[in-house]
Amino acid sequence: DTGVSQDPRHKITKRGQNVTFRCDPISEHNRLYWYRQTLGQGPEFLTYFQNEAQLEKSRLLSDRFSAERPKGSFSTLEIQRTEQGDSAMYLCASSLGVGTGELFFGEGSRLTVL
Amino acid sequence: GNSVTQMEGPVTLSEEAFLTINCTYTATGYPSLFWYVQYPGEGLQLLLKATKADDKGSNKGFEATYRKETTSFHLEKGSVQVSDSAVYFCALSDSEDMRFGAGTRLTVKP
Numbered sequence: 209d210t211g212v213s214q215d216p217r218h219k220i221t222k223r224g225q226n227v228t229f230r231c232d233p234i235s236e237h238n239r240l241y242w243y244r245q246t247l248g249q250g251p252e253f254l255t256y257f258q259n260e261a262q263l264e265k266s267r268l269l270s271d272r273f274s275a276e277r278p279k280g281s282f283s284t285l286e287i288q289r290t291e292q293g294d295s296a297m298y299l300c301a302s303s304l305g306v307g308t309g310e311l312f313f314g315e316g317s318r319l320t321v322l
Numbered sequence: 323g324n325s326v327t328q329m330e331g332p333v334t335l336s337e338e339a340f341l342t343i344n345c346t347y348t349a350t351g352y353p354s355l356f357w358y359v360q361y362p363g364e365g366l367q368l369l370l371k372a373t374k375a376d377d378k379g380s381n382k383g384f385e386a387t388y389r390k391e392t393t394s395f396h397l398e399k400g401s402v403q404v405s406d407s408a409v410y411f412c413a414l415s416d417s418e419d420m421r422f423g424a425g426t427r428l429t430v431k432p
Binding site for chain 2: 212241243248249250251252253256263264299301309310311312313314315316
């Protein structure tokens with residue numbers, strides 16, 4: 209399968225714990241995006257990378273959230289000191305960058321904070 | 323900033339009915355416009371797109387025309403099928419990031 213893959217698919221954690229999600233984009237894609245989706249809503253933009261550079265961060269991304277893409281390939285999204293409001297589906301997408309605009313999405317990582 | 327507003331759902335139709343899902347946008351510059359679809363249990367996937375005013379995107383019998391004068395990109399299909407049941411998201415991109423509407427859930431009954 210050469211699509212975008214995310215891991216884990218489901219994560220249940222207790223409030224206050226740290227969690228990390230991983231995204232492996234399509235190999236030739238230089239852009240990687242993170243979105244958050246809650247029930248009944250569309251994906252909300254969190255941040256994106258052009259290769260290893262993080263170019264934009266949403267105001268939604270509090271200091272507890274950090275994302276990296278150290279070698280311009282896979283990316284991680286870490287949430288520290290999780291809160292119940294962090295419960296959501298975290299979506300990763302990749303694209304070839306400027307021009308096509310099409311994003312290819314993974315199936316998401318669902319986080320439940322108890 | 324850029325934003326997308328789409329009609330609220332859910333929408334329930336009988337098979338072979340005509341579908342319209344409204345989408346309007348606010349943007350500076352000249353964004354590209356998209357419709358994404360999310361089938362049950364699957365990730366979002368591109369349905370169609372249009373990159374400039376008056377362009378018509380089409381795929382799988384769905385169509386949408388980029389109307390700059392009304393800042394709209396309404397999704398239409400002449401005859402829906404049960405297999406079209408999904409959540410549909412309108413989106414816009416200014417080549418930096420992509421912003422999505424809230425989604426419209428479509429259920430098609432046989």
